[in-house]
Amino acid sequence: MSAELDTTHDPALRSWVESANAADADFPIQNLPYGRFRRNHTDEPWRIGIAIGDQVLDLKLAAEQCPWPTDVAALLQPLAAGDLNAFMDLGPDARRTLRTALSQALTEGSEQGPFLELCLVPQTEVELSVPCRIGDYTDFYTGIHHATTVGKLFRPDNPLLPNYKWVPIGYHGRGSSIVTSGQGFRRPRGQFKGPDDPHPSFGPCKRLDYELELGAFIGGSNAMGEPIDIEDAEDRLFGVVLLNDWSARDVQAWEYQPLGPFLSKSFATTISPWIVTPEALAPFRVAFERSADDPQPLPYLDSAANRASGGLDIILEVWLQTAAMREADQPHQRLMASNFRDSYWTLAQLITHHASNGCNLASGDLLGSGTQSGPQPGQGGSLLELSAGGKQPLALASGEQRTFLQDGDSVLLRAYCERGGARRIGFGECEGTVLPAVAPRG
Amino acid sequence: MSAELDTTHDPALRSWVESANAADADFPIQNLPYGRFRRNHTDEPWRIGIAIGDQVLDLKLAAEQCPWPTDVAALLQPLAAGDLNAFMDLGPDARRTLRTALSQALTEGSEQGPFLELCLVPQTEVELSVPCRIGDYTDFYTGIHHATTVGKLFRPDNPLLPNYKWVPIGYHGRGSSIVTSGQGFRRPRGQFKGPDDPHPSFGPCKRLDYELELGAFIGGSNAMGEPIDIEDAEDRLFGVVLLNDWSARDVQAWEYQPLGPFLSKSFATTISPWIVTPEALAPFRVAFERSADDPQPLPYLDSAANRASGGLDIILEVWLQTAAMREADQPHQRLMASNFRDSYWTLAQLITHHASNGCNLASGDLLGSGTQSGPQPGQGGSLLELSAGGKQPLALASGEQRTFLQDGDSVLLRAYCERGGARRIGFGECEGTVLPAVAPRG
Numbered sequence: 088m089s090a091e092l093d094t095t096h097d098p099a100l101r102s103w104v105e106s107a108n109a110a111d112a113d114f115p116i117q118n119l120p121y122g123r124f125r126r127n128h129t130d131e132p133w134r135i136g137i138a139i140g141d142q143v144l145d146l147k148l149a150a151e152q153c154p155w156p157t158d159v160a161a162l163l164q165p166l167a168a169g170d171l172n173a174f175m176d177l178g179p180d181a182r183r184t185l186r187t188a189l190s191q192a193l194t195e196g197s198e199q200g201p202f203l204e205l206c207l208v209p210q211t212e213v214e215l216s217v218p219c220r221i222g223d224y225t226d227f228y229t230g231i232h233h234a235t236t237v238g239k240l241f242r243p244d245n246p247l248l249p250n251y252k253w254v255p256i257g258y259h260g261r262g263s264s265i266v267t268s269g270q271g272f273r274r275p276r277g278q279f280k281g282p283d284d285p286h287p288s289f290g291p292c293k294r295l296d297y298e299l300e301l302g303a304f305i306g307g308s309n310a311m312g313e314p315i316d317i318e319d320a321e322d323r324l325f326g327v328v329l330l331n332d333w334s335a336r337d338v339q340a341w342e343y344q345p346l347g348p349f350l351s352k353s354f355a356t357t358i359s360p361w362i363v364t365p366e367a368l369a370p371f372r373v374a375f376e377r378s379a380d381d382p383q384p385l386p387y388l389d390s391a392a393n394r395a396s397g398g399l400d401i402i403l404e405v406w407l408q409t410a411a412m413r414e415a416d417q418p419h420q421r422l423m424a425s426n427f428r429d430s431y432w433t434l435a436q437l438i439t440h441h442a443s444n445g446c447n448l449a450s451g452d453l454l455g456s457g458t459q460s461g462p463q464p465g466q467g468g469s470l471l472e473l474s475a476g477g478k479q480p481l482a483l484a485s486g487e488q489r490t491f492l493q494d495g496d497s498v499l500l501r502a503y504c505e506r507g508g509a510r511r512i513g514f515g516e517c518e519g520t521v522l523p524a525v526a527p528r529g
Numbered sequence: 530m531s532a533e534l535d536t537t538h539d540p541a542l543r544s545w546v547e548s549a550n551a552a553d554a555d556f557p558i559q560n561l562p563y564g565r566f567r568r569n570h571t572d573e574p575w576r577i578g579i580a581i582g583d584q585v586l587d588l589k590l591a592a593e594q595c596p597w598p599t600d601v602a603a604l605l606q607p608l609a610a611g612d613l614n615a616f617m618d619l620g621p622d623a624r625r626t627l628r629t630a631l632s633q634a635l636t637e638g639s640e641q642g643p644f645l646e647l648c649l650v651p652q653t654e655v656e657l658s659v660p661c662r663i664g665d666y667t668d669f670y671t672g673i674h675h676a677t678t679v680g681k682l683f684r685p686d687n688p689l690l691p692n693y694k695w696v697p698i699g700y701h702g703r704g705s706s707i708v709t710s711g712q713g714f715r716r717p718r719g720q721f722k723g724p725d726d727p728h729p730s731f732g733p734c735k736r737l738d739y740e741l742e743l744g745a746f747i748g749g750s751n752a753m754g755e756p757i758d759i760e761d762a763e764d765r766l767f768g769v770v771l772l773n774d775w776s777a778r779d780v781q782a783w784e785y786q787p788l789g790p791f792l793s794k795s796f797a798t799t800i801s802p803w804i805v806t807p808e809a810l811a812p813f814r815v816a817f818e819r820s821a822d823d824p825q826p827l828p829y830l831d832s833a834a835n836r837a838s839g840g841l842d843i844i845l846e847v848w849l850q851t852a853a854m855r856e857a858d859q860p861h862q863r864l865m866a867s868n869f870r871d872s873y874w875t876l877a878q879l880i881t882h883h884a885s886n887g888c889n890l891a892s893g894d895l896l897g898s899g900t901q902s903g904p905q906p907g908q909g910g911s912l913l914e915l916s917a918g919g920k921q922p923l924a925l926a927s928g929e930q931r932t933f934l935q936d937g938d939s940v941l942l943r944a945y946c947e948r949g950g951a952r953r954i955g956f957g958e959c960e961g962t963v964l965p966a967v968a969p970r971g
Contacts, residue, residue, distance in 0.1 A: 222704070222705060223703055223704050223705050225791075228788060238787075241787070242787075248786050248787060250722075250729075250783055250784060250786065253720060253722075253728070253729050254720050254729070254783065254784050256784070256787075256788055256791075257788065257791050258700065258701065258788040258789050258790075258791050259700065259701035259702055259703055259791065259795070260701055261665055261701055261888060262664070262665050262704075263664060263665050263753075263888070263889045263890070263891060263894070264753055264887075264888055264889055266753070272753065272754060272887070273754035273887050275886035275887050276756070276885060276886060276887075277885065277886050278695060278696050278827065280692075280695075286695070286824065287692075287695050287696075287827070288827070289827050289828070289829050289885070292886075311705075311706055311708070311714065311796075311797070312714060312715040312796075312964075312967065313967065314718070314967060335886070338886070341692055341696065342692060342696050342698070343787070343788075343789075344690050344692065345680075345683070345684075345690060345698075345785070345789070346670060346698055346699065346700040346785075346789040346790065347700050347785075347787070347788040347789020347790070348700075348788065348789070349667075349698075349699050349700050349701065350882070350883070350885065350886040350888065351886075353701070353886065353888040354753075354754075354886040354887045354888055355753070355887075382728065385720065385729070385730070385731050386731070387731050440792070441792070443718060443719065443731070443792065444717035444718060444719050444777070444780070444792040444793075444795065444796040445706075445714070445715050445717050445718075445796045445797075445967065446703060446705070446706055446792065446795040446796055447705045447706055448705070449705060452705070522754075525754065525755065525756060525887065
């Protein structure tokens with residue numbers, strides 16, 4: 088992604104889609120994220136759309152109904168066919184060209200306005216799926232404050248392992264159980280064993296948790312055996328979403344040695360449905376510098392560009408609504424906020440590290456950032472942190488308490504970028520609700 | 530899979546494909562494994578075939594050229610379209626019906642013989658791909674002798690962790706870099722750090738290894754949130770292949786805590802191209818009983834059928850050919866043999882455990898068994914074991930030595946089933962050759 092601002096970021100730009108001009112809109116004309124939708128209560132094939140204000144611009148209709156320059160019409164073809172992966176394959180230049188064209192077409196007074204008005208669907212009238220075919224899913228561990236706090240709970244004497252500051256720690260995750268915002272999931276069952284239990288038992292998880300993460304979608308592919316230089320890594324980033332890495336802490340504690348988390352994570356992962364592109368994030372890039380106390384990255388993970396602007400200033404939040412709050416019409420309550428600029432590694436470093444052994448990445452692969460906790464005690468990105476491992480219940484405004492999640496709890500992740508001189512953009516919602524565990528066989 | 534023998538196992542059955550009747554044939558008429566092929570040096574779409582002797586029965590041609598009963602013709606449709614996953618979805622009854630029909634048609638004197646003769650392609654004239662679209666890949670750790678020996682190297686005081694005998698330990702693997710037999714792969718680069726190094730370095734792996742595993746393909750799917758009872762688990766097994774879980778030991782040792790193996794495994798995994806079905810394996814089922822010293826499986830992992838016949842008597846072998854041996858026309862040398870009946874968990878237990886948290890499995894998902902080492906010192910399923918962590922070089926018949934793999938080394942896995950009264954069946958070859966690491970940027 089280019090660090091230069093282009094005209095699509097001009098904060099003075101206004102859209103003829105009036106709802107996009109509201110000061111607190113997540114999807115102003117400066118954002119233009121990609122998603123996959125269909126009209127509610129239909130079996131229509133999924134279509135690709137762009138979120139604008141409270142509407143979705145249907146790119147199939149837009150390709151058919153509106154006059155476009157030849158190059159733009161060609162770029163719209165895979166999108167009109169509902170195949171976001173094929174568009175992701177085309178790389179950053181294609182994405183930038185289409186962004187410029189859509190930005191102009193959606194701007195107040197544009198010639199295409201009268202055509203595109205017919206291609207809008209209200210967001211309230213659509214359901215959204217995961218935005219593309221997700222190939223392999225990898226989850227990293229870039230939140231150093233999370234790693235330190237959680238490390239203390241699992242290994243009091245040894246919270247941050249010696250490799251942490253050198254290796255972007257990650258593990259392969261489960262792709263099949265990634266769902267999009269708004270879908271409930273059953274409390275998982277699993278094996279766990281308390282320190283005083285003579286042997287483990289199997290049943291519904293008792294320490295169910297969320298994790299606040301960013302998810303990065305890959306665009307383009309590298310052949311097996313061919314690494315991706317750090318200078319080229321950002322060209323492989325298609326965009327980012329919010330990601331909730333639901334976690335069964337009791338199952339995790341018992342199963343995770345020596346091969347890492349498995350069933351404690353694979354029952355569900357929720358992502359937000361709109362992919363925010365590197366172009367939309369360009370005004371929110373920040374310098375990425377290691378403190379003098381920390382080792383500098385090894386050369387394969389280091390570049391001048393990464394140091395100059397590899398960080399992203401994205402504010403991340405967790406909100407909770409219990410069943411009782413929902414019953415009483417009380418909205419979600421904010422539990423914490425952190426910022427992705429505190430991540431210990433940049434997205435470019437994750438991509439380069441992932442492919443450094445020759446592992447082939449492809450369009451639609453998803454990389455989780457790991458839990459993004461802030462440096463302060465109240466900034467834990469999971470209940471494990473906020474409740475000190477379940478020892479200090481969190482008092483909610485409703486008068487309830489939580490150590491871990493109860494059935495009926497809804498967790499909502501939000502994110503937005505806000506910096507002087509730039510138009511605020513948001514990520515939309517990443518929400519999931521805990522349903523009761525499957526009943527034991529009678 | 531049914532424990533009863535059906536007529537397709539009759540050791541007296543002979544095929545009109547003469548090469549299938551050789552005593553040492555891997556693919557006699559009693560086997561009939563599924564694979565995906567195309568003629569050498571073409572760009573034709575991949576087709577599904579059945580290995581018989583030294584031939585492939587082209588199921589697209591067979592569906593078109595040969596008269597079949599209506600139900601069999603319907604079952605052949607997805608296969609004729611090249612979509613093994615769609616056939617896997619149909620479940621075990623469909624697979625059994627087609628097996629019976631193909632077995633009869635391939636038997637000496639069958640009416641369909643003259644038609645099917647025109648549908649054979651010599652195996653020497655085809656290339657083979659991975660047999661289906663592989664969804665999620667999971668690698669388990671069921672080899673207790675491997676876990677104990679390797680555990681001693683990583684954790685001398687604590688070789689077998691307390692969870693090992695209770696939880697079928699596994700982790701998510703990388704799907705994109707799974708390739709089939711015959712494909713070379715580059716030596717991976719990665720981070721490693723010796724105990725006396727002040728900090729880690731990045732470069733070509735120095736301790737490259739193989740792992741001898743069985744791979745199990747899932748057929749059918751469970752919805753997210755819906756576990757699979759142990760009684761139903763075997764119906765979700767489509768068949769098995771050999772699997773080589775190539776491993777970079779130096780990278781693994783440095784990266785694996787706390788989230789498990791990642792880049793040390795994701796650069797390449799090789800599988801054999803022919804899927805051997807549960808029906809072909811039926812005569813080789815064995816009782817699966819825990820020793821009195823070991824805990825009994827928790828109830829969700831236990832059933833009378835699993836105890837009676839959940840084990841599989843499959844002999845597994847590792848063979849090595851160095852570049853010098855190849856140069857001198859010396860064949861691969863056998864390094865060891867073990868038996869899958871020594872696995873600490875059955876395939877049914879792996880499937881049930883995997884879905885026990887509600888994780889959705891689907892046709893084409895692949896489960897690795899973990900390294901299958903035997904109980905004796907010479908039966909290690911990896912060089913890490915055979916060379917005592919690189920301390921005791923292995924002397925080869927060529928006069929060379931090996932601790933870990935060198936560039937040009939070819940590793941060949943073989944497997945077969947052989948029991949009194951049953952016709953021997955084999956798995957074919959699972960071979961891969963180490964290519965030099967990618968050159969550093971100059």
